[in-house]
Amino acid sequence: MTYTKEDIGKEIEELVDESGTTMNAKIVHVFCQVCGEEFIGTRRQAGGFLGGHECYHQWEFAMMHVQADA
Numbered sequence: 001m002t003y004t005k006e007d008i009g010k011e012i013e014e015l016v017d018e019s020g021t022t023m024n025a026k027i028v029h030v031f032c033q034v035c036g037e038e039f040i041g042t043r044r045q046a047g048g049f050l051g052g053h054e055c056y057h058q059w060e061f062a063m064m065h066v067q068a069d070a
């Protein structure tokens with residue numbers, strides 16, 4: 001299921017996907033505070049998006065230091 005702008009705020013009583021069944025799922029709209037990329041999806045997916053960006057930007061930051069040291 002791909003969620004779009006029209007789905008933001010929707011509450012889904014029972015959401016069944018390949019990973020399991022989520023009760024009272026809510027479609028949220030989040031963005032990364034570092035790069036501004038935005039995501040629309042379930043809270044669980046939004047957590048993955050935010051965590052993924054946090055990890056990615058940490059790596060990016062570490063790489064800047066590697067290049068600065070060289």
Ligand SMILES: [Zn+2]
Binds near residue numbers: 033035036
């Ligand atoms: Zn980001």
